[in-house]
Amino acid sequence: MKKFLAALAIGAGLALTMPAAHAATPDDTLIEAWRFDDMISLDPAEMYEISTYELVGNVYVTLVSIDPHDTSHILPRVAESWSASDDGLTYTFKLRAGQKFHSGNALTAADVVYSFQRLAALDLAPAFLITDLGISKENMNDTLKAVDDLTFQFKVDKPYAPSYVINVLSASNFAIVDSKLLKSHETNGDWGNGWLKTNSAGSGPFILKSWKPDETLVLEANPDYYGGKPKLKRIVWRNIAEESAQRLLLESGDVDIARNLSADQLDGLRKKGGFEVTSTPQSTSLYIGMNLKNKYLADPKVREAIRYLVDYQGLEKTALRERYVTNQTFLPSSFLGYVDSNPYKLDVAKAKSLLAEAGYADGFELSIDLASTFQERMDIAQSLQGTLAQVGIKLKILSEDAKTALTNYRARKHDLYLGTWGVDYFDPNTNMVFVANSDNSDDPASKPLSWRNSWIDPDMTAKAQALLMERDDAKRKTGYQDLIKAWQPVSPFAMLYQEVQVAAYLPKVKNFFLGPSAETTLYLDVSK
Amino acid sequence: MSKPSAASATETDAIPPATSGASSHQRARRLLLAGWETLISVAATFFGLLFITFVIGRLMPADPLLAIVGERASEETYNRIREELGLNLPIWRQFLIYAWDVVRGDFGMSVLTARPVSEDLLRVFPATAELSIVGIFIGVVAGVPLGVWAAVYRNSFLDHVMRVLGLVGYSVPIFWLGIMGLLVFYLELQWVAGPGRLEVYLDGQVPTVTGMILVDSLIAGDWEVFNNALSHIILPASLLGYYSLAYISRMTRSLMLEQLNQDYLLTARIKGMRQSRLIWRHAFGNILVPLITVIALSFAGLLEGSVLTETVFAWPGIGRYITNALLNADMNAVLGGTIVVGTVFVGVNLLSDVLYRIVDPRAR
Numbered sequence: 001m002k003k004f005l006a007a008l009a010i011g012a013g014l015a016l017t018m019p020a021a022h023a024a025t026p027d028d029t030l031i032e033a034w035r036f037d038d039m040i041s042l043d044p045a046e047m048y049e050i051s052t053y054e055l056v057g058n059v060y061v062t063l064v065s066i067d068p069h070d071t072s073h074i075l076p077r078v079a080e081s082w083s084a085s086d087d088g089l090t091y092t093f094k095l096r097a098g099q100k101f102h103s104g105n106a107l108t109a110a111d112v113v114y115s116f117q118r119l120a121a122l123d124l125a126p127a128f129l130i131t132d133l134g135i136s137k138e139n140m141n142d143t144l145k146a147v148d149d150l151t152f153q154f155k156v157d158k159p160y161a162p163s164y165v166i167n168v169l170s171a172s173n174f175a176i177v178d179s180k181l182l183k184s185h186e187t188n189g190d191w192g193n194g195w196l197k198t199n200s201a202g203s204g205p206f207i208l209k210s211w212k213p214d215e216t217l218v219l220e221a222n223p224d225y226y227g228g229k230p231k232l233k234r235i236v237w238r239n240i241a242e243e244s245a246q247r248l249l250l251e252s253g254d255v256d257i258a259r260n261l262s263a264d265q266l267d268g269l270r271k272k273g274g275f276e277v278t279s280t281p282q283s284t285s286l287y288i289g290m291n292l293k294n295k296y297l298a299d300p301k302v303r304e305a306i307r308y309l310v311d312y313q314g315l316e317k318t319a320l321r322e323r324y325v326t327n328q329t330f331l332p333s334s335f336l337g338y339v340d341s342n343p344y345k346l347d348v349a350k351a352k353s354l355l356a357e358a359g360y361a362d363g364f365e366l367s368i369d370l371a372s373t374f375q376e377r378m379d380i381a382q383s384l385q386g387t388l389a390q391v392g393i394k395l396k397i398l399s400e401d402a403k404t405a406l407t408n409y410r411a412r413k414h415d416l417y418l419g420t421w422g423v424d425y426f427d428p429n430t431n432m433v434f435v436a437n438s439d440n441s442d443d444p445a446s447k448p449l450s451w452r453n454s455w456i457d458p459d460m461t462a463k464a465q466a467l468l469m470e471r472d473d474a475k476r477k478t479g480y481q482d483l484i485k486a487w488q489p490v491s492p493f494a495m496l497y498q499e500v501q502v503a504a505y506l507p508k509v510k511n512f513f514l515g516p517s518a519e520t521t522l523y524l525d526v527s528k
Numbered sequence: 529m530s531k532p533s534a535a536s537a538t539e540t541d542a543i544p545p546a547t548s549g550a551s552s553h554q555r556a557r558r559l560l561l562a563g564w565e566t567l568i569s570v571a572a573t574f575f576g577l578l579f580i581t582f583v584i585g586r587l588m589p590a591d592p593l594l595a596i597v598g599e600r601a602s603e604e605t606y607n608r609i610r611e612e613l614g615l616n617l618p619i620w621r622q623f624l625i626y627a628w629d630v631v632r633g634d635f636g637m638s639v640l641t642a643r644p645v646s647e648d649l650l651r652v653f654p655a656t657a658e659l660s661i662v663g664i665f666i667g668v669v670a671g672v673p674l675g676v677w678a679a680v681y682r683n684s685f686l687d688h689v690m691r692v693l694g695l696v697g698y699s700v701p702i703f704w705l706g707i708m709g710l711l712v713f714y715l716e717l718q719w720v721a722g723p724g725r726l727e728v729y730l731d732g733q734v735p736t737v738t739g740m741i742l743v744d745s746l747i748a749g750d751w752e753v754f755n756n757a758l759s760h761i762i763l764p765a766s767l768l769g770y771y772s773l774a775y776i777s778r779m780t781r782s783l784m785l786e787q788l789n790q791d792y793l794l795t796a797r798i799k800g801m802r803q804s805r806l807i808w809r810h811a812f813g814n815i816l817v818p819l820i821t822v823i824a825l826s827f828a829g830l831l832e833g834s835v836l837t838e839t840v841f842a843w844p845g846i847g848r849y850i851t852n853a854l855l856n857a858d859m860n861a862v863l864g865g866t867i868v869v870g871t872v873f874v875g876v877n878l879l880s881d882v883l884y885r886i887v888d889p890r891a892r
Contacts, residue, residue: 125598197642403590
């Protein structure tokens with residue numbers, strides 16, 4: 001027993017003398033704690049996850065991009081200038097001379113053609129971005145052309161609004177990839193997709209060094225970037241799922257930035273002092289979908305009543321504090337055509353009279369599907385359960401894993417569905433999925449969000465299609481504004497909030513700015 | 529916790545002790561037969577495991593294709609990928625294809641990581657194994673002597689303290705204790721390193737041999753990495769160690785108490801045998817065999833049950849891998865991970881049987 005006690009004492013002594021692992025992070029390396037376990041494939045023609053967009057936005061360059069500080073403004077990137085033909089069918093881009101990929105290969109118009117072709121030919125989730133322009137794997141050899149090394153041209157099938165076409169091209173899925181490098185990694189005609197899932201072939205300010213899923217991702221500066229050399233040598237993302245662990249790491253200086261802190265944790269940091277906090281509204285909407293296959297929800301009065309039964313302000317001040325702001329339209333606030341229109345607030349009396357008019361004064365039962373992984377969604381559902389109970393509607397909360405909830409939603413098996421929707425590109429047309437639906441049968445070719453809720457309105461669908469062709473931006477703007485107002489009282493949605501990204505960081509980090517979308521959070525100018 | 533090895537324990541007891549009269553030929557035959565039986569039972573267990581995980585995977589309400597093609601893929605893409613992956617085939621054919629692939633060591637591709645599941649498992653399993661081994665080491669080194677002590681000095685102050693410690697170990701969530709540990713030992717006292725296995729700037733400094741950083745850094749002779757890894761593992765492993773300590777010490781105490789009441793000990797004591805020899809050689813020697821089962825079970829429990837520890841400490845292990853895969857309907861990863869954990873379970877049980885035979889002369 002004495003020996004054992006001695007061993008214990010030695011062990012304790014060892015623990016006490018163990019080197020404290022609190023060396024400050026190196027000055028040329030930025031270390032970020034955030035949750036990026038949604039990352040699946042790093043191939044721009046395949047990726048569709050928020051964190052991957054941020055990665056691709058820093059590793060690749062697109063022809064044009066959105067100005068992170070003013071989303072109505074387009075910045076030249078790989079392309080120096082561009083023009084559309086008078087008939088609105090041909091677009092010509094002049095490329096910046098002297099651009100190089102990370103491999104050292106020169107970036108030419110042939111690479112642009114290859115990048116666009118593989119987006120269409122691979123035909124994966126984001127392929128609709130290019131097929132919506134009328135460019136498909138069948139016609140891509142005729143529609144995409146390298147006129148010379150620095151001139152790229154493509155033809156669209158209809159005279160779309162030019163602002164729409166240019167806005168679409170700013171999506172990271174149109175990132176220009178290194179065709180020479182990818183061709184050397186091609187297997188079985190996969191356009192290098194198998195290899196690019198876990199590697200990179202870009203020309204952006206940072207080079208992907210390594211990616212260990214669920215663990216770390218390392219980026220290194222590209223000294224040959226056309227826009228100048230990045231100030232940091234290295235960026236490390238650490239996947240820390242637990243919020244409180246993120247806060248501990250930030251407080252002890254082991255990470256420079258924490259990305260997923262709750263409002264309470266941010267309060268704690270502010271109280272303690274010595275930390276900076278930045279936030280930017282995102283283009284992601286949090287909303288409730290109401291399925292018209294449910295006989296109660298098929299009645300527009302019931303849907304209108306439910307819109308009056310959400311405690312927008314109360315939730316924004318409590319469960320959703322710092323993470324969401326009220327937005328009852330289908331457009332994020334920074335978009336062309338957005339109008340500040342939030343007509344709904346919690347009004348139980350009004351909801352009661354609407355339900356009485358519909359003949360449901362005694363109430364009924366409904367269920368709501370949601371992903372259990374997000375506490376704030378559970379909070380919203382519980383609040384809704386309370387307010388619905390006040391008018392006699394019994395709400396059953398079906399809290400499931402994210403994929404199950406989504407499976408039900410996609411199969412139109414829900415009553416209510418609570419979830420988020422992020423935009424695909426910075427143009428109002430991207431969110432016409434909330435408005436347009438041209439086939440409400442059970443197995444149509446296209447299944448927009450309006451279809452998922454079994455709602456169809458031919459007039460509004462036609463209006464949305466017309467706005468896509470409107471070449472006058474001023475008319476486009478007022479057109480979408482009118483559409484919002486007509487849509488709000490009849491749609492199958494209760495639009496609730498717009499997401500806000502928040503980051504807390506050490507004051508020694510300079511120029512860190514969260515963009516309005518994942519691909520616009522850029523690290524080029526960040527320093528320590 | 530189930531007790532799969534209890535069954536095999538009676539099985540080994542049932543083998544009649546080798547008599548001196550048995551010929552060497554008979555003995556060899558019996559040994560061969562026992563080996564053959566073990567092999568068949570392992571194979572049957574493995575096949576059952578494969579079948580059940582596959583069926584559960586298919587019964588899950590989440591659409592696995594959704595994980596692959598994403599929420600916004602067109603119907604055309606959806607159907608094409610469905611066919612490519614053979615998900616349109618009848619279930620029994622899918623199972624046969626899957627089983628044949630697994631037998632050849634191919635668990636398919638993970639949707640979440642875009643890598644072969646076997647490659648992922650080689651990365652995450654050593655992380656968990658390392659954590660569990662250090663954890664069980666702490667649990668055994670502290671738990672066994674404490675359990676013996678508590679039995680010898682029954683109802684003493686120490687015995688009461690042990691009981692309270694055990695109670696805390698059973699009732700306090702590991703999640704909370706982990707955060708508290710980090711707050712005290714990492715943030716305030718700065719004795720240990722924080723979440724993760726290694727400081728980022730040391731990542732990749734030693735070549736991967738076993739995947740266990742402590743071992744790999746020793747092989748490479750890199751003390752900086754070893755110290756850093758040790759500083760990271762000590763807190764989560766102590767936490768796991770504490771939980772297994774609670775179980776191990778309680779079991780040791782009750783096994784020991786049983787022995788201390790036996791007549792042979794009383795006789796030995798009357799004959800004037802020294803107390804330490806009495807306890808450690810005689811009584812302890814007799815509880816060693818059931819204790820091995822206790823430790824093996826609690827080790828296997830650590831391997832599968834460290835999900836929360838791995839989450840709190842950002843430990844990239846198999847528990848977190850399987851959980852994440854489940855939440856995202858990444859079925860190949862779920863099945864692969866489950867089979868590995870199941871195989872380890874079977875392996876640990878087998879190992880405890882073998883140890884049993886070595887330690888217990890009657891089973892030889």
